[in-house]
Amino acid sequence: MIRARDIVKRYQDGEGSEVRVLDGLSLDMEQGDFVAVVGPSGSGKSTLLHLLGGLDVDYQGEVEVAGVKLTGLKEPALARFRNEHVGFVFQSFHLIPNLSAVENVLLPSHFGAAPVDARKRAEALLDRVGLLAKKDRAPVRLSGGERQRVAIARALFTGPKLLLCDEPTGNLDAATGAGVISLFQELHHEGLTLLAVTHEDRMSSAARRVLRLKEGRLVEEARPLLAGGQS
Numbered sequence: 001m002i003r004a005r006d007i008v009k010r011y012q013d014g015e016g017s018e019v020r021v022l023d024g025l026s027l028d029m030e031q032g033d034f035v036a037v038v039g040p041s042g043s044g045k046s047t048l049l050h051l052l053g054g055l056d057v058d059y060q061g062e063v064e065v066a067g068v069k070l071t072g073l074k075e076p077a078l079a080r081f082r083n084e085h086v087g088f089v090f091q092s093f094h095l096i097p098n099l100s101a102v103e104n105v106l107l108p109s110h111f112g113a114a115p116v117d118a119r120k121r122a123e124a125l126l127d128r129v130g131l132l133a134k135k136d137r138a139p140v141r142l143s144g145g146e147r148q149r150v151a152i153a154r155a156l157f158t159g160p161k162l163l164l165c166d167e168p169t170g171n172l173d174a175a176t177g178a179g180v181i182s183l184f185q186e187l188h189h190e191g192l193t194l195l196a197v198t199h200e201d202r203m204s205s206a207a208r209r210v211l212r213l214k215e216g217r218l219v220e221e222a223r224p225l226l227a228g229g230q231s
């Protein structure tokens with residue numbers, strides 16, 4: 001599902017010198033895998049997510065996701081790749097405040113080819129995340145956990161096989177975060193491939209593998225046998 005080789009990503013640090021945030025990074029992820037990427041603040045986790053999701057193509061190395069070689073790809077091919085293959089979930093939900101929950105889930109239908117039964121599909125996804133009864137509410141009338149569930153339903157609208165999540169429980173309290181983590185585990189068991197950048201132990205222990213970003217590369221964390229996320 002994901003194959004990244006020898007990725008080098010540099011940023012200018014503002015004082016004229018270069019920082020290699022990713023430095024020879026490689027990653028292999030099978031379809032159906034659930035990976036947590038951990039590492040200190042500033043270690044390059046979001047940067048990595050952006051490369052894998054086709055949001056940033058300014059790097060050295062090779063990235064292939066869902067059979068699509070992203071290296072060298074340009075818009076609008078990148079937009080098509082994102083639309084067909086990847087769902088994004090962010091820490092701050094990114095819902096449109098003046099649209100209802102179901103209209104937020106329907107948003108992707110305005111960018112790609114809309115399925116004929118778009119509204120039915122959006123409602124089925126809201127049902128899947130336990131929010132059908134609140135489909136007409138504006139985000140401001142939903143709790144943080146409910147907002148994230150709407151965002152997850154929206155990310156699933158185009159039927160992606162891969163979900164890329166950036167600190168998906170970062171804005172949620174422990175109990176609400178736990179509910180969202182169980183939803184990710186259920187989606188994983190239903191066959192979805194998940195990669196989540198996270199600071200939180202609860203989230204990483206739900207994953208099947210934990211990779212730590214260290215000095216610009218990924219190192220597999222040893223997991224205790226029969227840890228919570230083993231499946």
Ligand SMILES: Nc1ncnc2c1ncn2[C@@H]1O[C@H](COP(=O)(O)OP(=O)(O)OP(=O)(O)O)[C@@H](O)[C@H]1O
Binds near residue numbers: 013046
């Ligand atoms: N556009 C940019 N220009 C220059 N430097 C950047 C840019 N974006 C990120 N960086 C730097 O690259 C490094 C990695 O950033 P990144 O956001 O990927 O880290 P992170 O591990 O996701 O951090 P956090 O956990 O705090 O979100 C940081 O030192 C950051 O300051």
